[in-house]
Each structure stands twice: as structure tokens, then as C-alpha cells.
Amino acid sequence: RRGIGSDKRIGYSFIFPGVGYGGSCFPKDVKAIIRTAEEYNYDFKVMKAVEAVNEQQKLILIPKIENHFNHDLKGKTFTLWGLSFKPKTDDMREAPSVEIIKALYERGAKIKAHDPVAIKEAKRIGLEKYASFYDNYYDALKGSDGLILVTEWLDYREPDFEQMKELMNTPVVFDGRNIYQPEKLKAMGFYYYGVGRR
Structure with a gap:
């Protein structure tokens, strides 16, 4: 780069x-x-x-998710942060979140999602069939087996990681935009997976 x-x-x-x-x-x-x-x-x-x-x-995160959970996602709950194709818009045309949600659903997982502005659009395009939506991104994390960060909204850049850990069943983060520092999260007891990182 x-x-x-x-x-x-x-x-x-x-x-x-x-x-x-x-x-x-x-x-x-x-x-x-x-x-x-x-x-x-x-x-x-x-x-x-x-x-x-x-x-x-x-779909690059899907194999990482499957590997972490021994290729069995049935009954697992995942939280997606970010639905729009980029921050500061509700535009979901060709958004990676759509493909990720459908891939998880096909594998038997439950999906909870948050986005600062795109929830209405997500419902309009029929994603309610595959996911439930939350107005608060911490509420979406309750009981989650993993967080999947899809859109790099400013809201998500510096969350309260300790609170996240308390809310989640499994402290694992699949960072689709590489906005978090792997060493920091690992030191706090998280499993961390990014894109193009070891």
C-alpha cells in the first residue's frame, strides 16, 4: 500500500x-x-x-468465520456492524453486507445488525428475512458469538471493548475493514481476524 x-x-x-x-x-x-x-x-x-x-x-471473511467455529455455524449468532457500502450513506446497492448476511443465513446462523442510517434501506430491500436490526450497536452485540465489522463508520472505530466482551458469548472480531489493532484486541482477550493480516 x-x-x-x-x-x-x-x-x-x-x-x-x-x-x-x-x-x-x-x-x-x-x-x-x-x-x-x-x-x-x-x-x-x-x-x-x-x-x-x-x-x-x-465473502473473504466467511472461511475465517467457518474455521474459527469448526465449520459449524448452525445456531450461532453473529452481529454485523455496518450495512451500507460505505460510511455516511444509506446506499446498500452492491453492499458486501448483503452477501455476508445471506451466506451466514444459508449456513444456519442468526444475524443481528446495526447501521447508523441504513436500517430502513436494509428492510426495504428485504433483509428482514435474514437478519434482525438494532438501533444501538451495543444492543446488537448481546449474546453474540462474533462481531463482523463490515462498514467503517466512525461510531465503530473506538468502541468500549470491555463492554463488548461482557456482552458477547465469544469475544471474537472479524474486522472486514482492518480498523482495529490486532495486538490491542488480543491483549484484551479477543480473538481477532482481519483482511490480509496474520
């Missing part, structure tokens, strides 16, 4: 590891570029790879 980002033509702003991108613009633009290339009989492999890798990234 430091090496590539030091090139001013690229910059640091959009090269963070995580659970992928979403929204109304970037996914649509990537698809449009691929389609335009096909109209000119050009196989734009790089853009196809961007799209394929992003789809994989959306």
Missing part, C-alpha cells in the same frame, strides 16, 4: 484491504467498461479480474 500509494497518480485513498467495494457507481462503471470492450471484440481481462476479485472479497 505504501509503495503503490506513493505514486501521486494513484494515491493512498482507495487502496485499503477489506470486504470489497459496492455502491451505485464503481460496480456499474466496471461492468460498462467490460461491456464496451466486448462491443469492440476486446477481452478486457484486467477489468474482468477486478470484478471477479471484488465478488470474492465480499
Whole structure:
């Protein structure tokens, strides 16, 4: 990240590891570029790879979750913090949270979710079938077997970790945006899993 980002033509702003991108613009633009290339009989492999890798990234935490719980998520309860595709919006188009929620549900897990502004939109697109929603992010943690951080809202950046530990059945964090310091959480008795981190 430091090496590539030091090139001013690229910059640091959009090269963070995580659970992928979403929204109304970037996914649509990537698809449009691929389609335009096909109209000119050009196989734009790089853009196809961007799209394929992003789809994989959306579910990158699922194997980590399955491994931690010995591949049995039936009856487990997971809390998602963040539903929108990025902070400061309720936009859930192509949001990684949708894929994560559905993948957990398919594996027999229960999902509790919080987002500062996107709960209404989550209900509108039918996610109530798969998850229950909470107005308070600590309330969503009560009795949870694991926290999955999906959207890096400011509210989630410096939570009360001791309170979190008291509320959770299992003190495990799956950090989809790498906003927490692994050493700090481990020292406090948490299990920690990030993206691209050991």
C-alpha cells in the first residue's frame, strides 16, 4: 500500500484491504467498461479480474468465520456492524453486507445488525428475512458469538471493548475493514481476524 500509494497518480485513498467495494457507481462503471470492450471484440481481462476479485472479497471473511467455529455455524449468532457500502450513506446497492448476511443465513446462523442510517434501506430491500436490526450497536452485540465489522463508520472505530466482551458469548472480531489493532484486541482477550493480516 505504501509503495503503490506513493505514486501521486494513484494515491493512498482507495487502496485499503477489506470486504470489497459496492455502491451505485464503481460496480456499474466496471461492468460498462467490460461491456464496451466486448462491443469492440476486446477481452478486457484486467477489468474482468477486478470484478471477479471484488465478488470474492465480499465473502473473504466467511472461511475465517467457518474455521474459527469448526465449520459449524448452525445456531450461532453473529452481529454485523455496518450495512451500507460505505460510511455516511444509506446506499446498500452492491453492499458486501448483503452477501455476508445471506451466506451466514444459508449456513444456519442468526444475524443481528446495526447501521447508523441504513436500517430502513436494509428492510426495504428485504433483509428482514435474514437478519434482525438494532438501533444501538451495543444492543446488537448481546449474546453474540462474533462481531463482523463490515462498514467503517466512525461510531465503530473506538468502541468500549470491555463492554463488548461482557456482552458477547465469544469475544471474537472479524474486522472486514482492518480498523482495529490486532495486538490491542488480543491483549484484551479477543480473538481477532482481519483482511490480509496474520
